[in-house]
Amino acid sequence: MRLDALLQTLAxxxxxxxxxxxxxxxxxxxxxxxxxxxxxxxxxxxxxARFSKAAPxxxxxxLGQALVGMDGPVTGHNVVKGFLNLELDPTYxxxxxxxxxxxxxxxxxxxxxxxxxxxxYSSPNTNKPLxxxxxxxxxxxxxxxxxxxxxxxxxxxxxxxNDRGIHICKSMVAWQRFGQGETPExxxxxxxxxxxxxxxxFDQAYKAEVADLVEGGMAKEEAEKAAPILLNAQETLxxxxxxxxxxxxxxxxxxxxxxxxxxxxxATMGVEFDTLYYESDTYLIGRDRVLExxxxxxxxxxxxxxxxxDLTGDGLDEKLLLRKDGTAVYMTQDIGTALLRFxxxxxxxxxxxxxxxxxxxxxxxxxxVLAKLGFEQAERCHHLSYxxxxxxxxxxxxREGTVVDADDLMEEMFGIARDIAQEAGKLDGLDDEEQRDxxxxxxxxxxxxxxxxxxxxxxxxxxxxASIDFYGNTGPFILFNYxxxxxxxxxxxxxxxxLPTGGLATPGTDEMDLIGLLxxxxxxxxxxxxxxxxxxxxNWCYDLTKAYSxxxxxxxxxxxxxxxxxxxxxxLTERFTRCLNLGMGLLGIALPERM
RNA sequence: GGUCCCGUAGCUCAACUGGAUAGAGCAUCUGCCUUCUAAGCAGACGGUUUCGGGUUCGAGUCCCGACGGGACUGCCA
Numbered sequence: 001m002r003l004d005a006l007l008q009t010l011a012x013x014x015x016x017x018x019x020x021x022x023x024x025x026x027x028x029x030x031x032x033x034x035x036x037x038x039x040x041x042x043x044x045x046x047x048x049a050r051f052s053k054a055a056p057x058x059x060x061x062x063l064g065q066a067l068v069g070m071d072g073p074v075t076g077h078n079v080v081k082g083f084l085n086l087e088l089d090p091t092y093x094x095x096x097x098x099x100x101x102x103x104x105x106x107x108x109x110x111x112x113x114x115x116x117x118x119x120x121y122s123s124p125n126t127n128k129p130l131x132x133x134x135x136x137x138x139x140x141x142x143x144x145x146x147x148x149x150x151x152x153x154x155x156x157x158x159x160x161x162n163d164r165g166i167h168i169c170k171s172m173v174a175w176q177r178f179g180q181g182e183t184p185e186x187x188x189x190x191x192x193x194x195x196x197x198x199x200x201x202f203d204q205a206y207k208a209e210v211a212d213l214v215e216g217g218m219a220k221e222e223a224e225k226a227a228p229i230l231l232n233a234q235e236t237l238x239x240x241x242x243x244x245x246x247x248x249x250x251x252x253x254x255x256x257x258x259x260x261x262x263x264x265x266x267a268t269m270g271v272e273f274d275t276l277y278y279e280s281d282t283y284l285i286g287r288d289r290v291l292e293x294x295x296x297x298x299x300x301x302x303x304x305x306x307x308x309x310d311l312t313g314d315g316l317d318e319k320l321l322l323r324k325d326g327t328a329v330y331m332t333q334d335i336g337t338a339l340l341r342f343x344x345x346x347x348x349x350x351x352x353x354x355x356x357x358x359x360x361x362x363x364x365x366x367x368x369v370l371a372k373l374g375f376e377q378a379e380r381c382h383h384l385s386y387x388x389x390x391x392x393x394x395x396x397x398x399r400e401g402t403v404v405d406a407d408d409l410m411e412e413m414f415g416i417a418r419d420i421a422q423e424a425g426k427l428d429g430l431d432d433e434e435q436r437d438x439x440x441x442x443x444x445x446x447x448x449x450x451x452x453x454x455x456x457x458x459x460x461x462x463x464x465x466a467s468i469d470f471y472g473n474t475g476p477f478i479l480f481n482y483x484x485x486x487x488x489x490x491x492x493x494x495x496x497x498x499l500p501t502g503g504l505a506t507p508g509t510d511e512m513d514l515i516g517l518l519x520x521x522x523x524x525x526x527x528x529x530x531x532x533x534x535x536x537x538x539n540w541c542y543d544l545t546k547a548y549s550x551x552x553x554x555x556x557x558x559x560x561x562x563x564x565x566x567x568x569x570x571x572l573t574e575r576f577t578r579c580l581n582l583g584m585g586l587l588g589i590a591l592p593e594r595m
Numbered sequence: 596g597g598u599c600c601c602g603u604a605g606c607u608c609a610a611c612u613g614g615a616u617a618g619a620g621c622a623u624c625u626g627c628c629u630u631c632u633a634a635g636c637a638g639a640c641g642g643u644u645u646c647g648g649g650u651u652c653g654a655g656u657c658c659c660g661a662c663g664g665g666a667c668u669g670c671c672a
Binding site for chain 2: 046049056317324385426473474520523558
């Protein structure tokens, strides 16, 4: 049994013995003892006073004496105001290190022991490259997938690709007008960059045409609707929806370029998907099911033909599900996609959508509609809503050219990692390929950690000029200490020793920060999974690393004074590297052996 | 107008969900490499947790109200 649960159970028994009142184990609040007081765990006794009908410190004193007298790890106690500090048997923690923490599955729940969950992250449009916002989205979603998997869930990672609509038609039209047959091969451009280039070209041509029309005396609003190139794009969309062979062929070609480009970016990012969904496959399903809903009386069709759902009973408004011309809106597509997924994965317990917080209203509506359609899973579906990544001058705007490109940013990170390493001359023994691998791991760790460590729901600031740091509370700091720990363990093996399995010195106050954090791991993972919050894992990784870094600095490990101290320090180092590797792996961050 | 989120050190972020003296990093300053990787360690400086009420043994955390920032409230996606 976990320590806190054990202490709660013992405390409930002790309380019953002392005061004749039976309380639930959960009513005893157990927390770590602050380092300025002697003890390992503290029971807060203020809330118990009304049940014991005695003052908090009297209650604490009686409870403490009873606990010390029981069979169990508690060997001493002291009371400060209403806080009961419990001291544990000195061998408790060395046994814990040698047994529980040594298990290969420490911090890992058995696969398949929790329900099947689908996690969607990344929902790119196919008309432009991935940017900083996608990075936060993907790193978060990917990490949540891994955390849920770690807690025993079966996880299906999916991407929804918005491959149809006016945006891609704009790129198509511009490519036809200005492209002169340019391809990724002929231009040397990544496919997504090439298509993005024509999306920009469309916008420029469109603005020029609007300006011309206004010059000719047309009102601006009218001109914005009448610009020939826009009409051209709208006509292209209609032809696509009619299944016109040439239009569909060009659409497939240009989307194909984009997918090839995305694949490269995803590979560099180190994220992957189990199944891809395309909106072009799902919007018609959604439309059909909405029309079925009308027949079942769930939704209402108005005289003009548009279909609405009435959510006023749920505190929301009426919401459009189909336009008057019968075409699908965003909501229709999402309904179709959701239904298709429940059909594809029959045992699916819930879906998690990693999407920015500007769509909170949308997902409230979606889940209500899914519930109306009879999906009991809807109440467990979750919108993993995250805040915007803001630049010092505000939101990223493609029109103002302030979009931070994902590929460029990652390359920049790799470059900084390379410069720092080369300046220190640390990788001189490695060949080029090995060095490149280290730069990528270090650079990517800086970026991923930076984006994941912030509470997802908060907006965050990214200043391209200040760039991302490699010192202090950063990914590279964590990697650096992992590398130091691994280096010690390699040297140990080099001396022909192996990891001690006994004979540890009794851990003292110097060790307890580190041990306490190692012991927290399962609880941190539980909470991160329950709240879909990887930042908790990131912060735990940092706290653990900081504790180790400090410990490492003033405790020689291989040259410790006594055999017992050496054993303890080696075991701590091994547990540190293994738990850290687990935690960082859940963030999607791969650790190097050297740096 | 309505709904939701946020507001903590000069800056970027924490705070085990109501517990003891609110913690890190960056920046500034001071020490520490002949020793397991100094992308490091130790220390100094820095706070009326936006403001005002309330709830209670106890509030950064919960409730009410102001102020400030953001998002949503489109037959766009």
